[in-house]
Amino acid sequence: MTHLIRAGIVLGVVLVAAFIVPRVIPVPESLQKFGFDKVNVVENNVAWASHPLEYADFEVCNTCHATEYDTWQLGNHQAISCETCHSPAYDHVNGGPAPEIDRSPQLCINCHGQTVSRPADFPQVDPDSHSGGLNCLTCHNPHNPLEFIPPAMPHPLQGRDNCESCHLPTEPIDNPPVVMHSLEGRENCVACHAPGAAGAAGIPLIPHPTEGRENCLLCHGSNSLVAYPADHAGRTADMCRTCHRTAAEVAALPQPAIEPTSTTEPVATPAPATTATAAPAATAATTPTATVASGPPAVPHSLDGRDNCLLCHDAGGLKPFPADHAGRTVDMCLFCHKTAS
Amino acid sequence: MNLSRRDFVKLGAQGLVGAVLAVSIPSIVRGVSGPRALAQDLGSGDLERHYWGYIADNERCIGCGRCVVACKNENKVPWPPEYNRTWVERYVITLDQQVHVDSPNGGRDGFYQFPIDPSIKPADIWKSFFVPKLCNQCDKPPCVTVCPVGATYKTDDGVILIDQNHCIGCRYCMQACPYGARYFLEEKGVVDKCTWCYHRITKGMVPACVEVCPRQARVFGDLSDPNSKLNRLLSENRVFTLKPELGTEPKVSYIGFEKGVF
Numbered sequence: 001m002t003h004l005i006r007a008g009i010v011l012g013v014v015l016v017a018a019f020i021v022p023r024v025i026p027v028p029e030s031l032q033k034f035g036f037d038k039v040n041v042v043e044n045n046v047a048w049a050s051h052p053l054e055y056a057d058f059e060v061c062n063t064c065h066a067t068e069y070d071t072w073q074l075g076n077h078q079a080i081s082c083e084t085c086h087s088p089a090y091d092h093v094n095g096g097p098a099p100e101i102d103r104s105p106q107l108c109i110n111c112h113g114q115t116v117s118r119p120a121d122f123p124q125v126d127p128d129s130h131s132g133g134l135n136c137l138t139c140h141n142p143h144n145p146l147e148f149i150p151p152a153m154p155h156p157l158q159g160r161d162n163c164e165s166c167h168l169p170t171e172p173i174d175n176p177p178v179v180m181h182s183l184e185g186r187e188n189c190v191a192c193h194a195p196g197a198a199g200a201a202g203i204p205l206i207p208h209p210t211e212g213r214e215n216c217l218l219c220h221g222s223n224s225l226v227a228y229p230a231d232h233a234g235r236t237a238d239m240c241r242t243c244h245r246t247a248a249e250v251a252a253l254p255q256p257a258i259e260p261t262s263t264t265e266p267v268a269t270p271a272p273a274t275t276a277t278a279a280p281a282a283t284a285a286t287t288p289t290a291t292v293a294s295g296p297p298a299v300p301h302s303l304d305g306r307d308n309c310l311l312c313h314d315a316g317g318l319k320p321f322p323a324d325h326a327g328r329t330v331d332m333c334l335f336c337h338k339t340a341s
Numbered sequence: 342m343n344l345s346r347r348d349f350v351k352l353g354a355q356g357l358v359g360a361v362l363a364v365s366i367p368s369i370v371r372g373v374s375g376p377r378a379l380a381q382d383l384g385s386g387d388l389e390r391h392y393w394g395y396i397a398d399n400e401r402c403i404g405c406g407r408c409v410v411a412c413k414n415e416n417k418v419p420w421p422p423e424y425n426r427t428w429v430e431r432y433v434i435t436l437d438q439q440v441h442v443d444s445p446n447g448g449r450d451g452f453y454q455f456p457i458d459p460s461i462k463p464a465d466i467w468k469s470f471f472v473p474k475l476c477n478q479c480d481k482p483p484c485v486t487v488c489p490v491g492a493t494y495k496t497d498d499g500v501i502l503i504d505q506n507h508c509i510g511c512r513y514c515m516q517a518c519p520y521g522a523r524y525f526l527e528e529k530g531v532v533d534k535c536t537w538c539y540h541r542i543t544k545g546m547v548p549a550c551v552e553v554c555p556r557q558a559r560v561f562g563d564l565s566d567p568n569s570k571l572n573r574l575l576s577e578n579r580v581f582t583l584k585p586e587l588g589t590e591p592k593v594s595y596i597g598f599e600k601g602v603f
Contacts (some may be wrong), residue, residue, distance in 0.1 A: 010350060017357050039492055039504035048502055051540035054415045055549045080555040084407050088414050111405040111555060113453030117431050117469040118403045
């Protein structure tokens with residue numbers, strides 16, 4: 001009996017060995033690597049982890065492009081990585097050529113084109129009506145999109161088809177605002193400076209009633225609680241209301257249709273004198289009274305090309321005449337108000 | 342030499358067992374300790390310290406499609422819109438609670454030039470938003486379960502990877518994935534999928550889609566780090582995952598309107 005058990009054990013050992021020995025000894029290494037079951041996890045992890053990089057990290061851009069980096073950090077695009085708009089730059093960081101830059105409006109529109117699916121608080125525009133066909137970069141610095149944005153017109157366009165009669169690059173006064181740039185190739189002011197209500201262009205509205213508060217500088221002087229911005233230095237109390245209005249006043253302004261014009265020659269279109277009398281007294285009543293004491297104020301600017309005083313000084317205009325002037329026509333102004341020269 | 346028959350058999354059996362053991366020991370040892378030892382070779386060498394997670398914020402996404410472009414650039418995903426590791430979907434829910442979903446070119450070229458289906462009247466639109474999609478890197482990945490050759494697996498840091506040298510291109514995983522996150526890469530004859538830019542996250546960077554997102558609608562981070570931005574957002578917001586009823590336990594969480602989003 002025992003010899004049968006022994007033979008059985010031997011047979012078992014031989015059978016097991018017949019499976020294990022060929023599995024271990026003659027199977028080539030490459031077959032073992034791919035295996036009969038699982039992949040080599042670690043080796044594959046390493047393979048994926050050593051995939052070449054395309055996008056670098058935005059922090060590294062600061063090393064060389066500090067100027068652009070600083071501008072970018074101040075603007076509303078500060079949360080956007082450089083390579084979102086510039087192309088992937090890992091090669092460039094390591095000495096390669098600079099990535100191609102897409103300057104087409106399409107890139108801007110991808111984010112800022114108006115569609116109902118975007119979050120409502122995200123700035124969106126209708127490209128056709130917003131830019132009038134101009135490239136976005138004409139007005140916007142993509143690193144800081146609201147930097148140097150052309151201010152919108154704080155007054156309606158009504159009858160004012162020659163911007164340069166008031167706004168000249170050379171005029172040494174700042175009210176009306178001087179043109180900060182050359183006029184070459186920029187005949188169409190309205191293309192950039194869209195006419196609109198005061199306050200629409202970032203000129204802050206007056207958030208409180210103005211009754212009994214004629215002197216803005218009492219609260220908004222340079223040393224006051226709510227001081228005016230540093231670049232307003234030197235402006236006097238009678239200038240504030242030229243640009244800053246209350247919400248009610250803005251609502252009362254006429255809203256003309258946008259009529260882009262490229263007229264450059266001086267045009268004096270006399271406004272009908274009757275419109276002056278019909279204008280509401282609301283704005284006129286708040287006209288500063290500080291200047292009344294010393295007689296009719298002199299005209300602080302030259303009169304070249306400015307035949308029609310009422311374009312600016314009409315009631316409801318940029319700098320309206322006092323309420324007691326109602327009914328005076330354009331030919332009367334210069335009887336009392338002389339130029340400084 | 343005069344061996345008895347019994348001694349011969351005895352000696353032979355012992356020799357055979359000894360030889361088999363001697364040859365097998367190296368591979369047995371390697372099989373037990375191999376992956377752990379080799380893990381040290383991988384760059385950071387700290388695979389087990391991270392457990393990655395991801396948030397897609399539907400309330401912030403503006404559908405610009407820069408993530409799709411970045412993914413294609415970074416991972417050499419073919420440019421045609423049929424191939425995507427990540428893509429963006431536009432949801433339009435009408436007043437009668439019908440959900441309309443489209444994704445022109447996978448969102449690669451943005452959505453502005455692809456207006457909403459004109460059969461949907463603007464006045465009928467109740468809600469509309471964008472939903473970024475990518476591999477959910479499930480904790481219980483059905484794609485891994487079904488792979489007949491074991492070519493896809495979950496790493497220790499929670500990313501589902503494919504060994505494309507091992508993949509036989511049967512596409513069974515594409516069928517199994519409830520999120521449509523895998524695609525067939527014809528040029529190699531294998532399946533490809535989002536790796537959360539494994540080459541970037543193992544170097545301490547964020548995936549390319551997260552890097553370029555202009556609205557921080559995509560957030561990547563470490564679930565095992567209680568101080569990560571990811572965990573802060575997860576605790577501060579009401580989040581949901583896609584198709585939770587399937588029990589796949591996705592590691593991509595969504596912020597935003599939930600009903601009808603799948």
